[in-house]
Amino acid sequence: MNRDVNRPISMPLETLHLQALLAHTHPTLLVHPKTDSIVFANDAAAKLLGRSIEALKSSKMSALHKGQVPSLVVFSEAALYHGFAWTRGLDLTHPDGTELKLEHEARAIILDGQEYLTVTISDLDARHRRDVDSEADDYLREGISEWRRAERFFREIERENQLILGAAGEGIYGVNSDGITTFVNPAAERMLGWTADALVGREIHSIIHHSHVDGEPYHAEQCPIYNAFREGIVRRVDDEVFWRSDGKPIRVEYTSTPIRDHGLVIGAVIVFRDITERKIAEEKLHAALAEVDRLRERLELENAYLQEEILSTNNHHEIIGQSDAIQGALKQIDLVAPTDANVLITGESGTGKELIARAIHQASTRSDRVLVRVNCAAIPHELFESEFFGHVRGAFTGAIRDRVGRFELADRGTLFLDEVGEIPLELQGKLLRVLQDQKFERIGEERTREVNVRLIAATNRDLKEEVRQGRFREDLYFRLNVFPIECRPLRERTDDIPPLATHFLRNICQRLNIAQPTLTNGQVRTLQHYGWPGNARELENVIERAAILAHDGKLHFDLPEIGGRDSRKSIDAKADPTPPPHNNILTRNELKQTEYNNIIQALTATQGKIFGKNGAAILLDIKPTTLASRIKTFKIDRRDFVSGKNTE
Ligand SMILES: Nc1ncnc2c1ncn2[C@@H]1O[C@H](COP(=O)(O)OP(=O)(O)OP(=O)(O)O)[C@@H](O)[C@H]1O
Missing domain, CATH: 3.30.450.20 (PAS domain)
Known part of the structure; x- marks a missing residue:
């Protein structure tokens, strides 16, 4: 720094007043350097240094800065020489003993031709405090604006969140x-x-x-x-x-x-x-699907029944016979068919009970609906209830889907309970209730279903006797036996054998598409002499076998043997026109015994096999289900005839 730049300021007297005014705000001393005396001190200096103006004015600079004369001289000389100097090297003690940390700034001025120094003193501690405060202010100011920015940001997020929540x-x-x-x-x-x-x-x-x-x-x-x-x-x-x-x-x-x-x-x-609407729609859909399922199942079953019906009704329900028994039965059919009365048809196996049941249905107002046949002899004991009334999925082990029972299937049609005497006693009560109320529940379901079913039952048992023996409920018997029809055995109405034999022969030949052989009078008479334990069904089978085996238009009958009695007759030989001797007539019990022996022989021959091509039913010319029922009636255990494990 050179003297020209910082030469002492020379100013007129009026400027001194201004200087004094300024000096009023900053602690300032006016010092005469040559004499070391303080010629002026302002209020601020007095306050900072803790001394009165008068005390200052009567004091020397060196006295204020005791023990610091060298530093003071250097400072003053520098100011005089350069016109300006500052130092933090001069300390001063406040009268209260506080060591003041000060900065001195000296500026050389000339007043009235004499060199003076204006010494402005700053309190470094106060300045430091101001600096700290100012820094804090800065922080605070920055903090507030930062906080406001964050607030704006969060308000914006909140607004967006509200918009999202609202949308x-x-x-x-x-x-x-x-x-x-x-x-x-x-x-x-x-x-x-x-x-x-x-x-x-x-x-x-x-x-x-x-x-x-x-x-x-x-x-x-x-x-x-x-x-x-x-x-x-x-x-x-x-x-x-x-x-x-x-x-x-x-x-x-x-x-x-x-x-x-x-x-x-x-x-x-x-x-x-x-999801109210969705659930309602789902429930409707489930209900609709269940209904579709139910209808499909029903159609399937109806279809199966109709197929069965087609197969089993080759004779188109034509009831042949001129005997009083048949004519009487026909009248009864005409009488009862238009009513909804329950009918009980009794008679030995193969006498035409089913034929009569179908004829009643056909002649009734229900003929446009299905006749559902249930062979009670063929249903396993534990499945009776499900077979009759149906079940829902999961009702018992193996019930993997809902099943329509026969009652439901026969709604507005006819239910034909064949072999009704085989219904287990414990189910008879339930059956009676359903017949009375025409209401039932599927197994595993609480919903009650209503049906309108006409019932025709058939049995080859003596149901009255069954009631007496306690095996059949009397109330059910009366319920079924509203209108009884009895089918007489063929041997008691031999008049029917000629027209039946002719009828069967014609139908069979048509079905097999073969030329119809001649049935001679002699053959007819022989057929009339046979006992026909299997009744019309047996006659039908005998005729069918003969038709198949016919040679040159001639029939050859090979009648089965009955019990110990030699009833095998070769009919193409000379027919015996004489009536059988009196001692050949069998009592009911003898007939039963004969039938029993016959079944035993058949089961022995087939090793217990009932159904199928090599089954005993074929040998006996009766329906397998009928044979099964007879076996049950006679309490025969067919496993006694099985060699090895191969049972049916
Ligand atoms: N009067 C008849 N006229 C024509 N066909 C008959 C007559 N009676 C019986 N049949 C025939 O004999 C066969 C056996 O008849 P059906 O099945 O009706 O006897 P069922 O008494 O019901 O026998 P089951 O007790 O074994 O069930 C059938 O093919 C049937 O058409």
């Missing part, structure tokens, strides 16, 4: 860890019929979730929504109800997600959807 189609609400509602979005307000104001701040479970759909109380401890924040895991429920403000339930699916703050669960947010 969401799902109902959304929040709860704190006490289960108190913290917010509710507009969709939730709409769905629940409650305003957000009405819910916020209140325990929402007791308002919208207090009961199950059936009205049972829903305790908050079990509520999955609350459990989400109790256990800290997300809970999803896909079918429950929330209660609207108008008391109506809405079906909902919802998710309750815990909200965490620094790892601490502080509540949950619940997002829910009104």
Whole structure:
């Protein structure tokens, strides 16, 4: 620094006043350097240095800065030389003993031709405090604007969140860890019929979730929504109800997600959807599918029955016979068919009981609906109930889908219970109730179904005797026996054998598409002499076999042997026109014994096999189901005839 730049300032007297004024705000001394005396001190200097102006003015600079004369001289000389100097090397002690940290700035001035120094003193501690305060101010100012920015940012986020919550189609609400509602979005307000104001701040479970759909109380401890924040895991429920403000339930699916703050669960947010309409649509669809399923199953079964009917009714329900017995039966059919009365047809196997049942159905007003036949002898004991009344899926082991029972299938048609005497005693009561009320339930279902069924029953048992023996309920017997029709055995109406034999021969030849052989009078007479334990069915089978084996238009009959009696007759030989001797007539018991022996022989020959090509039914010329029923009646255990394990 050179002297020209910082030469002492020379100023007129009036400027001194200005200087003095300025000096009034800063602690300033006017010092005469040559004499070391203080010629002027302002109030600020007096205050800072802790001395009065007068005391200062009567004091020397060196006296103020005791022991620092060298530093003071250097400082003064520098100021005089350069016109300006500053130092922090001059200390000063306040009269109260405080060591003042000061900065001195000296400027050389000339007043009235004499060199002076204006020494401005700054309190470094005060300046430091100001600096700190100013820094704090800066921080504060910056902090406030930063905070305002953050506030704006969060307000913006909050606004966006509100927009999202408002736009969401799902109902959304929040709860704190006490289960108190913290917010509710507009969709939730709409769905629940409650305003957000009405819910916020209140325990929402007791308002919208207090009961199950059936009205049972829903305790908050079990509520999955609350459990989400109790256990800290997300809970999803896909079918429950929330209660609207108008008391109506809405079906909902919802998710309750815990909200965490620094790892601490502080509540949950619940997002829910009104699925009432969807559930109604689903239920309608299920019902429709179940109905389709039911109809399909029914059609399948009806179809099976119709097929069976086609196969079993080659004779188109033509009842042949001129005997009084047949003519009487025909009259009874005409009488009873148009009524809805129950009919009980009795008679030995193969006498035409089913034929009569079908004829009644055909002549009734129900003929446009199906006749459902149930062979009670062929149903395993444990399946009776399901067979009759149906079951729902899962009702018992093996019930893998719903099943229509025969009663339901026969609705508005006819139910033909063949071998009705075989129905287990324990089911007879239920059957009676259904016949009386025409109402029943499927197994495993509570729904009661109504039917309108006409019942025709048939049996080859003496049902009265069964009642006496306690094997058949009397009340059921009376219920069935409203209109009894008896089928007389063929041997008691030998008049019917010629027209029946001719009828069978014609039908069989047509069916087999073969030329019809001649049935001679002699052959007819021989047929009339045979006992026909298998009745018309046996006659039909004998004729069919003969038709197949016929040579050159001639029939050859090979009648089966009956019991020990030699009833095998070669009919193409000379027929014996004489009536059988009196001692050949069999009593009912003898006939039974004969039939028993016959079945035993057949089972021995087939090793217990009943059904199929090599079965005993074929040998005996009776239906396998009939044979099964007879075996049951005679209490024969067919396993006694089986060699090895191969039973049917
Ligand atoms: N009067 C008849 N006219 C024509 N065909 C008859 C007559 N009686 C019986 N049949 C025939 O004899 C066969 C046996 O008759 P059906 O099945 O009706 O006897 P069923 O008494 O019901 O026998 P089961 O007790 O063994 O069930 C059938 O093919 C049937 O058409």
